[in-house]
Amino acid sequence: MLKIKTKTVFKRRSLPIRMAVTFFLLMSALLGQSVLSADNARGISSRDACVFSGISDARILIPIFADDSTSSSVCGMIYNGLTKVDKDLKVVGDLAESWDISGDGLSITFHLRKNIKWHDGTPFTSGDVEFTYERILDPSSACPYVSSYSDIIDIETVDDHTIRFLYRQPYAPALLKFGMGIIPEHLFKNETDIKRSEYARKPVGTGPYRFSSWKSAEYIALEANEDYFEHVPFIKRYVYRIVPDQSVQFLELLSGNIDSMDLNPYQYIYRSETPEFLERIEKYKYLAHSYTYIGYNQKDPLFSDRRVRQALSYALDKKEIIRTVLLGLGEICTGPFLPGTPYYENDAESYDHDLVKASILLREAGWYDVDDDGILEKDGQEFRLKIVTNQGNQVREDTATIVQSQWAKLGIKAEVQVIAWSAFLDQFIDKKNFQAVILGWTIPVDPDIYAVWHTSSSVSGGLNFISYSNKDVDLLIEEGRREMDPEKRAGIYREIHRRMAEDAPYTFLFSPYATPCVQKRFKGIEPALAGIGYDLIDWYVPEDEVKYKF
Incomplete structure (x- = not known):
């Protein structure tokens, strides 16, 4: 078993004085004067701010193009869809207060909320939805x-607050898909x-939040929408702070400079049990709706034979990865659906070590160590490959190290490249310029996986960036969209x-536990x-616990 020295992997770093001073000036400008408000009357404040920290910046704040997690999360606070999911993951209305579905399932008519305004004061109408x-x-x-x-074959705006979508055929996940954020026609129509x-x-x-400012690679700041139709958010300002190093994030959390972050496994188990942490910070744990995987570029000849991909999967000890990297905070997964749901096939090939x-x-695929140098060869070519993953995610970096070691036992020489997030997406993922990649996907509420797995999604800009293609799977994906009977x-x-x-286009590794934490002054978290x-x-x-005053 490969052992990772946690004192090296999760190395504590001193925060440079210059960074601390910069942060103080930044927060002073964004959040106003920090106060002790013990003299305030007890009650619910609408004056405080929440500073969340993540490892990567957003790419674009237009929801229909937001395909990375940061952009999607920030867009989710600025925009509304026609529908959304509630705490139990059931579809409820958002900008739509109700809808009618025709008996044949070929049309959906949405009745929109009235008196909704864009953040610039312009009325929201069905024209924005159509646009x-x-x-x-x-x-x-x-x-x-x-x-x-x-x-969708046609869109009809019945009136300013009614819109109808007509379908070519029944589409089972339609209501969930209408959670896409609506963008303003009056601002984009001439672009x-x-x-x-x-x-x-x-x-x-x-x-619920209006855009305030964005300084690339540093922060995105939002302010509460005083006209929000549900109610004005109690937290006056929300700041998303970009801190690429989780160790620095944790120090900032303890210093009170950030209010919420996602703990890595070491921080959750070993660093969050101190009196200093427990007195001021609440931590949570639940199985995340996501999975981590190794994706193989199907356009690379090295992976054209599925026996090679299968062998790479058999070579990995997932249990060791979960024990060593996640410290037990994860579950083995074998496919793109959440374990325990009706869509997850428990008897699918699990590729046990x-x-x-x-x-x-x-050997069946033609790979042998012909010269006893410990590296497999085929047609004079050594089995060498590069694994790329993004900087700032310690779990992925550590997983890559273990994968490299375990593949070496088979005679496969793997090199690990850890790339800054923006360059990782622009130069590697978007251009399909990689051999093997360690990444993760969020598992949506609906099992429709067309966008990631259908052959048509392997076009430039599509989410099927490993170029997986299987005609039988394509047909099943299409059938799954049309079938209205749940069973x-x-x-x-x-x-x-x-x-x-x-097919093993991915080595599905694990579904991790989400381990967020929040400063205890924040209440109402359920x-x-x-x-x-x-x-x-x-x-x-x-x-009496307000930190920032406006």
Whole structure:
């Protein structure tokens, strides 16, 4: 078993004085004077701020193009969709207060809320909804989510507050897909390329928070929308702070300079049990709706033989990865669905650790160590490859180290490259310029996986960046979208799971536990199936605990 020395991997670093001074000046400007408010009357304050820290900056703040986690999260606070999911992951209305579905499932009519305004004061109407979905469906937009709406054949604006979508065929996940954020027609209608619009960095939405400012690689600041239709958020300001190093994030958390972060496993188990932490900070744990994987570029000849991909999967000890990297905070997964759901095939090939089987598969594929140098060869070519992953995610970096070591036992020489997030996406993922990649996907509430796994999604800008293609799986994915019977639909996805496991386009590694933490002055946090951030507008700080004054 490979042992990672935690004192090296999770090395404590001193925060440079210059960084501390810069942060103090930054927060002073953004959040106003920090005060002790013991003299305030008890009650719910609407004056405080929440500073959340993440490892990467956003790329674009237009929801129909936001395909990274930071952009999507920030857009979720600025914009609304027609629908959303509640704490139990059930579909409820957002900008739509109700809807009607025709008996044949070929049309959905949404009745929109009245008196909703964009953050600039312009009334929200059905025209904005029509404009948004026309932009998504426009091929020149190259929207990464277009596959979720490709069965829409017409959009009818009945009046300012009623809109109807007509479908080519029934589409089971339709209501969930209408959670896409709506963008303002009046600001984008004259833009030839809305991705290059000034509003990509200065967004205007209808959501609970208004955009305030964005300093690249440092922070994004939002302010409460005083006209929000549900109610004005109790937290006056929200700041997303970019801190690429989780060790520095943790020091900032302890110093009180940030209010919330996602703990890595070492921090959750070993660093968060001190009196200093427990007195001021609350931590949470629940199985995340996500999975981590190794993806193999199907355009690389090295991975064209699925026996090679299968061997790479058999060579890995997932249990050791979970024990060593996650410190037990994860569950093995074997496919793109959440374990324990009706779509997850428990009998799919799990690729339990088996070096003998891995070696046999590689020999069948023509790989031998012909010169006894410890490296496999085929047709004079050594089995060498590069694993790329993003900087700032310690779990992925440590996983790459273990994968490198375990593959070496088979005679495979792997080099690990850790790349800064922006360059990682721009130079490697977007251009499909990689061999093997360690990344993760969020698992959506609906099992429709068209956008990531269908062959048509492997086009430039698509989410199928490993270029996986299987005609039978494509047909099943399409069938799963049309099937309206829940039990039959679940069976289709279990079959997809089984077939994808056989193909091994990914080595599915694990579903981790989410381990967020929040400063204890924040109240109203109710953990649920949706996590802890679904009800952010209901978080509040008692008057006598307010930190920032406006």
